Amino acid sequence: MSRRRRPPPLDVLTYPLAGLLAEAPGSQRSYRIAAVVIPLDEPLELAEPIEGTLRVARTNRGVLVDGRLRASLRELCSRCLAEIEVPLDLVISEEVLPSVDILTGLPIDATAEPDVERLTSAHELDFGRLVRAAIALAEPIAPLCRPDCPGLCPICGALAVAGHGHVEEAVDPRLAPLLGWHPVDAEPPSDYTPPHRPVPARRRR
Numbered sequence: 001m002s003r004r005r006r007p008p009p010l011d012v013l014t015y016p017l018a019g020l021l022a023e024a025p026g027s028q029r030s031y032r033i034a035a036v037v038i039p040l041d042e043p044l045e046l047a048e049p050i051e052g053t054l055r056v057a058r059t060n061r062g063v064l065v066d067g068r069l070r071a072s073l074r075e076l077c078s079r080c081l082a083e084i085e086v087p088l089d090l091v092i093s094e095e096v097l098p099s100v101d102i103l104t105g106l107p108i109d110a111t112a113e114p115d116v117e118r119l120t121s122a123h124e125l126d127f128g129r130l131v132r133a134a135i136a137l138a139e140p141i142a143p144l145c146r147p148d149c150p151g152l153c154p155i156c157g158a159l160a161v162a163g164h165g166h167v168e169e170a171v172d173p174r175l176a177p178l179l180g181w182h183p184v185d186a187e188p189p190s191d192y193t194p195p196h197r198p199v200p201a202r203r204r205r
């Protein structure tokens with residue numbers, strides 16, 4: 001007697017909605033999202049799993065997806081380059097339409113609304129796709145370990161905390177007169193006469 005094969009496990013953020021699509025508008029499904037880790041586009045990387053809730057409501061056209069999520073990203077401070085975790089509070093509200101008619105099973109023409117998110121051909125919601133897009137939009141442009149991060153010293157590369165400094169090295173006495181000289185601001189002396197340059201004679205034709 002052969003053993004029945006188990007169906008392949010669904011993605012942790014993929015939800016079958018064929019039953020919901022067969023119900024009347026206003027019907028809902030709620031899901032708890034706990035300890036979910038999904039791969040992100042480089043260089044983004046999760047520092048903590050995704051937690052939150054997902055509510056899917058049937059509309060007259062498709063479904064309305066409403067998610068409230070918490071996560072954090074592993075980042076580098078834009079000033080001191082220290083490894084930090086950036087917490088994220090994500091709010092996702094998106095209308096998702098079918099790609100296949102629930103009654104006939106025929107593909108739906110999506111050319112009129114090419115930018116609208118669609119269910120899969122198996123009437124599944126790929127919520128992970130919406131989460132990845134929300135995380136990419138929520139990523140800070142210049143993350144900081146703290147608002148008053150002093151950054152790195154441009155001379156030695158150490159953290160430029162209060163009191164950090166460098167002792168100036170002694171200047172060679174022969175170069176001392178050049179310390180106050182600035183080529184941009186330098187002016188020729190009043191008795192300066194430009195050198196005479198002979199004008200080349202024209203050739204006779």
